[in-house]
Amino acid sequence: MALLLILLPLLAAAVAVFIKVPAIRVRVLPVTALVHLGLLLVVLRGWRELPLNAWLGLDALGGWVLLVISVLFTICALYAPSYLALRPDRDHRVFTVCLLAFLGLASLLCLARHPGVAWVALETMTLTTAPLIYFNHNRHSVEATWKYLVLGSVGIALALLGTLFVAYAAHMGNLEEPLHYTRLMAEGERLSRPWLRAGFVLTLVGYGTKMGLAPLHSWKPDAYGETPGIVGALLAGGVTSCAFLALLRIYGVVAAAGEGAFARELFLGFGILSMAWALVFMVGQLDFKRLLAYSSVEHMGILVFGIGIGGLAARFALFHLAANALVKSVLFLSAGNIHRSYASKQLPQVTGAIRRTPVSAGLFFLGFLAITGLPPFAPFISEFNIASAALTLGHPLAGTLFLLLLGGIFLTMSDTVMQVVFGVPSPQRVRTPYKDTFATTAPLVVAMVLALGLGLHLPAPLRAMLEAASQTVDGGPPATSAKVAEAPRGLALMEVRP
């Protein structure tokens, strides 16, 4: 059953290769996405009964990430047919096939219970997403694709070396393969420390490159800037989440071995650095797609910052994964619509979009408010709780910096966004036939409503899964429902509940 989650999208990709009529081919996307999501909801009921030595299977952490990706993919897939209809000049056979393959590989990664399998999934995902970035087939997209491919490959190669180091750490402790995550975590104290530490640093740098943590993010603004919004949304919410998951799995092993403090310091450093770097490059950013790319660098920073604080913040970092993915899909897709409408993504040309594309520009503005942490949207819940956990769990300096950076990013981002949405229409603007339609805006509204809903209320089954997932992250034993209920509530009093 769980295997179908991987096979279904790959099969759909294989079928899409042979469909000749473009109009029918693009319909494969939403159908596959909806079936995948439905299937996932059925499989997710069993996350507590995962056998310890399974090669593939969904635990709370993998299930949570795959749920986020599947919802994100569904939103993008519902948007895809109307978007691709706007681009009749481009053949989208490769595009459709690669999108479907991405979903299959993301499922493989989330189901993988062995670091080697996870690595293979992520590397293959890098290769299948490269043609997506090349969609526009021009000078800029070649450049972006090459940078993405080379930097991504180097990052992923370092992650492989790190994974091998961790395996050698187990080999030193006389642990034999197959080394599933659960076994590595259960036998944590037998792992050799120097190899484990070195392995963690390498995987952090390697998977960090794929996530786009500063200073390893240089592919990101180029790739996000030159792809269609739909690919930007999938990269910013999907591929980066996958890399984050792969990193969290290794971190779980490190934490279970008692080296968590060392790893968390590195996470804090990378988190703050990414947010600060993003802030610097957002100042005076005229290209609103690149602005979103830097916002993605910032939010990857928030994710690892939350893990670096640990405890309650780690749980809200996982919550932020979902919040970020949903809001980023709104931002990238609406930015794509505005880009279509103005045939430009630069500031002097694109101003006052609220008049020409009221729905897309309105959603872009709402998305901006949500992503910068205004209540009552979901990112507010996670950002507030991560900050308060940092201040109360003994990181006052880091917590203060975190809040200052969030404030600074709100101010710099608002500068560009306000001009794009409400500015005086520029005399250099170009007329295009694009108009907001139901098909190009409805999926965005769904994503925005979901982001709002998550901010107001987190359903109980999801909450239980999230709590179990955050225990796995911190190196705890595979949680059963009984253990989750017994777990200390920690800072429940001051926690703002979604």
Place this chain on the structure above:
Amino acid sequence: MSPDFLIALTMLTNFTLVATSRVNKAIQLAVFQGILMGLIPLAMGLGKHTHILLLALVAIAVKGGFIPYLFRRALRQVKIRREVDPYVGYTVSLMLCAAGTGLSLVLAHALPLKAGTTPTFLVPAALATLFTGFLLLVSRRTALTQVVGYLVLENGIYLFGLLLVEEMPVLVETGILLDLFVGVFVMGIVINHIHMTFDSTDTGFLAELKD
């Protein structure tokens, strides 16, 4: 042949690679190193395991057969002979490579090896090769030489993987090798597109996107 000899040869190839200016020769050296990668596990006496023997043969076939074929094809299309004006000159590259090799020896010294591991040279050689690949990747302008750098980097990881090859599940090993092959293949396609778009494979042209 003793594995130590082959490992020393690998490290010598590293030095020759960073000092060569002819793209053709760099590719030949990378292929030579790739074949060494296939021979080392056999010299280590790992050939007695059928799956490792098979894997070594696949490594030789991929690194010594398929990948040079891809390179030759790309080379015919783009007609480039020399790496002109690299970001880091050849003398400096050579010195950096020597420094990196020295650093690898120091680093490897800090990491304990399991008792009875032979050959002990494997870890420093792996790190040095990794470093060389990285150096080639960042210091050269031609897309083809950058791919050579990526191959050398992968060879470094492969060398380290030999320490674990008896432990690793075959499935994972096969996946890793396959990914390398497909990775180079995809890069080859992109190089072709770079050539079509810019009429050159000098990645110095790829500098229009910046803040």
